[in-house]
Amino acid sequence: xxxxxxxxxxxxxxxxxxxxxxxxxxxxxxxxxxxxxxxxxxxxxxxxxxxxxxxxxxxxxxxxxxxxxxxxxxxxxxxxxxxxxxxxxxxxxxxxxxxxxxxxxxxxxxxxxxxxxxxxxxxxxxxxxxxxxxxxxxxxxxxxxxxxxxxxxxxxxxxxxxxxxxxxxxxxxxxxxxxxxxxxxxxxxxxxxxxxxxxxxxxxxxxxxxxxxxxxxxxxxxxxxxxxxxxxxxxxxxxxxxxxxxxxxxxxxxxxxxxxxxxxxxxxxxxxxxxxxxxxxxxxxxxxxxxxxxxxxxxxxxxxxxxxxxxxxxxxxxxxxxxxxxxxxxxxxxxxxxxxxxxxxxxxxxxxxxxxxxxxxxxxxxxxxxxxxxxxxxxxxxxxxxxxxxxxxxxxxxxxxxxxxxxxxxxxxxxxxxxxx
Amino acid sequence: xxxxxxxxxxxxxxxxxxxxxxxxxxxxxxxxxxxxxxxxxxxxxxxxxxxxxxxxxxxxxxxxxxxxxxxxxxxxxxxxxxxxxxxxxxxxxxxxxxxxxxxxxxxxxxxxxxxxxxxxxxxxxxxxxxxxxxxxxxxxxxxxxxxxxxxxxxxxxxxxxxxxxxxxxxxxxxxxxxxxxxxxxxxxxxxxxxxxxxxxxxxxxxxxxxxxxxxxxxxxxxxxxxxxxxxxxxxx
Numbered sequence: 001x002x003x004x005x006x007x008x009x010x011x012x013x014x015x016x017x018x019x020x021x022x023x024x025x026x027x028x029x030x031x032x033x034x035x036x037x038x039x040x041x042x043x044x045x046x047x048x049x050x051x052x053x054x055x056x057x058x059x060x061x062x063x064x065x066x067x068x069x070x071x072x073x074x075x076x077x078x079x080x081x082x083x084x085x086x087x088x089x090x091x092x093x094x095x096x097x098x099x100x101x102x103x104x105x106x107x108x109x110x111x112x113x114x115x116x117x118x119x120x121x122x123x124x125x126x127x128x129x130x131x132x133x134x135x136x137x138x139x140x141x142x143x144x145x146x147x148x149x150x151x152x153x154x155x156x157x158x159x160x161x162x163x164x165x166x167x168x169x170x171x172x173x174x175x176x177x178x179x180x181x182x183x184x185x186x187x188x189x190x191x192x193x194x195x196x197x198x199x200x201x202x203x204x205x206x207x208x209x210x211x212x213x214x215x216x217x218x219x220x221x222x223x224x225x226x227x228x229x230x231x232x233x234x235x236x237x238x239x240x241x242x243x244x245x246x247x248x249x250x251x252x253x254x255x256x257x258x259x260x261x262x263x264x265x266x267x268x269x270x271x272x273x274x275x276x277x278x279x280x281x282x283x284x285x286x287x288x289x290x291x292x293x294x295x296x297x298x299x300x301x302x303x304x305x306x307x308x309x310x311x312x313x314x315x316x317x318x319x320x321x322x323x324x325x326x327x328x329x330x331x332x333x334x335x336x337x338x339x340x341x342x343x344x345x346x347x348x349x350x351x352x353x354x355x356x357x358x359x360x361x362x363x364x365x366x367x368x369x370x371x372x373x374x375x376x377x378x379x380x381x382x383x384x385x386x387x388x389x390x391x392x393x394x395x396x397x398x399x400x401x402x403x404x405x406x407x408x409x410x411x412x413x414x415x416x417x418x419x420x421x
Numbered sequence: 422x423x424x425x426x427x428x429x430x431x432x433x434x435x436x437x438x439x440x441x442x443x444x445x446x447x448x449x450x451x452x453x454x455x456x457x458x459x460x461x462x463x464x465x466x467x468x469x470x471x472x473x474x475x476x477x478x479x480x481x482x483x484x485x486x487x488x489x490x491x492x493x494x495x496x497x498x499x500x501x502x503x504x505x506x507x508x509x510x511x512x513x514x515x516x517x518x519x520x521x522x523x524x525x526x527x528x529x530x531x532x533x534x535x536x537x538x539x540x541x542x543x544x545x546x547x548x549x550x551x552x553x554x555x556x557x558x559x560x561x562x563x564x565x566x567x568x569x570x571x572x573x574x575x576x577x578x579x580x581x582x583x584x585x586x587x588x589x590x591x592x593x594x595x596x597x598x599x600x601x602x603x604x605x606x607x608x609x610x611x612x613x614x615x616x617x618x619x620x621x622x623x624x625x626x627x628x629x630x631x632x633x634x635x636x637x638x639x640x641x642x643x644x645x646x647x648x649x650x651x652x653x654x655x656x657x
Contacts, residue, residue, distance in 0.1 A: 003531030007517075014519030320514055326476070327511070328583065329504020329532035331497055 004334050008341040011321070015314060019346065022307045026350025029303035030393065031357040033296040037386055038362065040289040042377040047282055050194045051245075053125030054100075054274050055254045058082065058090065058261055059243035061268035065284070068277040071102055071243040074112045074195045077170070078104065081240035086267045090246070095253040098123045100245040103207045103238060106178070107170045111152045113200045115207030115241075121147075123247055126194045136160045137187030140203050143232060145186035151197040153188040160185050166200070166210060176219070178210040181228045193370060205236035212236075246271070304397055307346050311339065311404045315411065322412045335412050336405045343401025347394045355382070355390070425449045425485065426591055426623040427473055432482030434468055443468045445482070448646045452590075455617060455624040457634045460643030466627050469643070470595055473625065474507055475499030487590060505535035508584030508622075512596040515580035516568040523549050523564040526582045529589075536587025545586075552582040556612045574605045581613050591623045598628065610636055 012019045051072050059067045060080040069075040091099040100123055103115030121132050121139045137160035140147060148158055158164065162185045168176040183202060191197060209231040213220040226234070248254050254273070261271035322335055362379050369377055382390070427450040434443040443465040450456050460466045471477035472484055475491045476499070484491040489502055508529070516525045526549040530537040540548050550564060556578040568576060577597055584592050594613070598606040610633060617624045626637065634640045 006531075010519050010524075321517055324511075324515065324517055325528075325532075326500070327474075327503075327509040328529040329500065329536075331500040331504075331532075333497070334532065 004330075004337050005341055007325075008338050008345055011318075011338075012342060012345060018310050018314070022310045022346050023349045023353060025306045026300075026303040026347060026393075026397075027353035027357055029296070029300040030351050030354025030390070031361065033293075033300050033389065034355060034358040034382075034386060035361065036289075036292050036296045037389070038358070038380075039377065040286075040293065043289065044282060044286075045378075046193060047285070048275075048278055049127035050278070051124075051126060051274050052128055053123070053247065054245045055248045055251065056246040056258055056261070056271045057243065057274055057277070058246060058269060058271045061270045064270065064272040064277045065281055067243065067270055067272055068274070068281060070104065071245070072195065072274070074104070074114070074199060078242045081242055082244065082269065083240055083267055084238055086264065086269065087241055087244055090261065091244075093257070095249050095257060096246055097249045098247045100124060101204055101241045102243045102245070103204055103240075104242045105170065106166050106168055106207070106210070108152075108164055108166050108200045109156060111149070111156075111198055111200050112170060113166050113202060113207075115202055115204045115238075117204050120201065124196070124245075126192050126196065130192070132192070132196065133190040134187050135190045137185070140186050140201075140206075142184070142186070143203060143206055143209060143236075144181060144183050144228065145203065145206075146183040147187040147189060147201040148185055149189050149197040149199045149201075150191040152200055153185075158185050158188070160188060164200070166202070168214070180225065181206075181210045181231070191370075204238055204241070208236040208238045209234075300393060301396075303350065304347065304393070304400055307343065307350075307397065308400045308403065311342060311346075311401070312407070315404055315407055318408075319411055322408055326412050332409050332412055336409045339405035339408050340398055340401040343397045343404070344394060347397030351390050351393055424452075426452045426454065426487060427625065428483075428485040429472070430483040432472065432479045432484060434472060434477060434479040443472070443479070443647055445469070445646050446648075448641070450623060450625060452623055453621045455614060455638045456626065457637035457640045458625060458627045458643060459629065459631060459634065459640060460627070461629050464643045465647050466643055467595065469647070470593055470625070470627060474509065474593060475503045501533075504529060504533035506589050506591055508586075508589040508592040510577070510580045510584045510592070510594040510597040513573065513576075513600045515583070516576055518567075518569050520568065521564065522553070522558075522566050522568055522571070522579050525568055525579055526552065526586055528583060530587055533587065536589060539588045540586075549582065549586060552585055552616070553578070555616055556581050557608070558582075573600050574609065577601060577609060578612075581609070581616075585616055585620075585622070588620055589622070591625065592617060594624065594626045596628055597626075598630070598633065606630075606633065607636075 057067055057071050059071060059078060060082055062079050066076060066079075070078050087099070087101060090096060098119050100120045101116055104112060106113040118139055124132055135150065137147070146164060152158070163182045164185060165182050166178045168178060183206070189196060209228075212231050212234060213224060213226045219225065246257070248257060258271040258273065261269050325335065325338075326332075359379065362377060366377055366379065427448075429445045429448040432443065432445045433441065435441040458466065458469075468477060472479055472491075473486060475486070475494070478492065478496070478499075482492065486502070487506055491499055491502070494502060517528065520528070523546055527545055530540075530545055537545070546564070550561070553559075553563065558575060558578050563571075563575070568579060571579065577600070580597070584594070598609060601609060614624070614636060616622070
């Protein structure tokens with residue numbers, strides 16, 4: 001084995017251009033496969049980490065995915081609202097520990113504005129049990145205070161104390177603006193890697209205040225308007241909110257409460273378990289990422305076929321080499337082993353280089369991925385599943401090596417010691 | 422024991438296509454004998470060497486080499502036997518292009534324990550250097566050279582050193598001098614014969630060039646031992 005291994009290495013070294021190209025092709029395909037594998041795990045984790053510690057998400061009756069999308073991911077719109085009375089009733093239920101109201105519908109330069117209250121900063125959790133933290137300032141104190149997500153502040157260059165105007169509606173460019181009631185940036189949240197980063201938070205009363213003189217999407221004529229200062233003295237309790245998050249005193253009560261809310265008679269409501277809804281949503285999104293993994297697997301196959309082609313092509317010009325080896329005592333088994341080893345060496349080198357390439361790219365792109373897409377790719381050692389995949393690639397290469405091995409073996413038997421030039 | 426180094430009895434060989442290329446009633450070589458086998462190309466020489474080397478197996482007849490009956494060994498056993506007992510030199514392109522001179526010379530040792538054990542000195546590369554020197558490649562720098570940088574004459578000496586390393590009892594040379602010019606030819610042959618004589622190696626030397634026959638103990642015309650074929654179609 002040892003002299004054959006040495007011969008295989010030297011022979012490959014002699015054909016180093018082809019060998020390097022073959023190894024590169026395998027390395028790139030392996031890097032793609034590993035990259036997809038690591039990214040999909042990271043994406044799934046980051047997805048599941050979006051919201052945690054919440055037992056129920058409650059909104060007007062629609063679909064669970066729709067509710068999850070607008071309440072947590074700030075995607076899409078609620079078809080209808082939850083009345084304040086119902087919200088109060090549930091919020092004061094003895095089994096409910098806390099609730100976080102969510103009121104959506106406005107935006108600021110493409111970022112969604114969410115009305116909520118102090119409970120949000122206290123109880124909202126993401127990535128397991130991480131609480132929201134402030135990188136500057138603090139929660140809202142005044143009626144017209146806003147708290148910005150990290151991306152909002154960074155993209156728009158805001159600092160604590162800056163004044164911002166909220167636009168009516170959620171279009172990227174909105175002509176109807178709440179110009180008469182500007183907000184002051186009271187705080188900027190630390191980066192979370194969740195949709196929180198792209199949200200402008202204001203108080204629930206502030207949402208009522210900026211809409212106090214609006215009717216069906218239009219502001220009242222000039223002399224009926226209510227100024228920012230006048231609004232302060234009004235009753236700013238909202239009539240409705242968009243949705244709310246519920247934390248139970250005891251997890252055990254969650255299902256009972258969910259059923260109670262879903263069967264609530266006064267108003268059609270829907271309560272979903274965030275974990276269930278998240279995994280439903282992931283099943284949907286996950287199709288794309290499984291497709292990506294399948295594509296990556298085929299790229300690896302293409303890389304290995306490239307290797308097979310390179311080895312098979314080299315066989316004819318190496319018949320003389322094989323005959324020399326046989327004349328010095330190499331048995332057909334040695335020739336066979338030589339070819340299989342060659343495939344194994346190429347694949348192993350490709351797998352090693354591909355793994356190195358993957359980590360190189362991950363290290364280089366980690367900050368970018370987190371900043372740009374909110375995906376935190378944790379750089380970790382290869383898991384057992386990845387190791388199984390890599391071993392399978394090498395095994396597949398060895399298996400493919402059997403083809404040129406059989407050919408070379410047959411050639412040596414046919415050629416004998418004749419020197420074919 | 423037959424007492425012969427090589428002995429063929431009533432050997433017949435045909436390619437799978439059915440064409441008979443060799444028919445040898447009787448051919449034998451004594452131990453330590455140096456035999457010149459003469460024949461034009463296409464006379465069944467390579468087939469005969471393939472049979473003696475255990476690469477080809479005749480359909481009919483007995484082949485004994487040293488104390489082994491090649492015709493009753495399996496292909497793998499014959500391969501092992503060849504690696505241990507026989508050194509080969511070919512007409513040209515004898516060397517593995519991606520190995521150095523020394524690595525080429527040492528090649529048989531990797532495949533045959535017997536030859537590795539027969540080395541006089543424990544240091545294989547010292548033996549390689551000794552052989553190269555004995556064959557007229559005394560430049561010490563040559564050991565590390567790429568074989569593709571050598572002249573054809575130098576390459577044939579390296580091939581001879583490889584055939585001789587580990588003292589195989591038999592060396593088979595198939596037109597090793599055809600690609601050399603006349604001066605080099607006798608020079609090469611003289612050194613090869615010296616080395617064989619020193620260690621009592623049996624030499625079976627095939628050539629179409631009768632001018633060399635005088636240097637051998639005995640000359641055999643292939644036409645005389647292979648009467649079957651006027652113009653047998655050989656592969657090469």
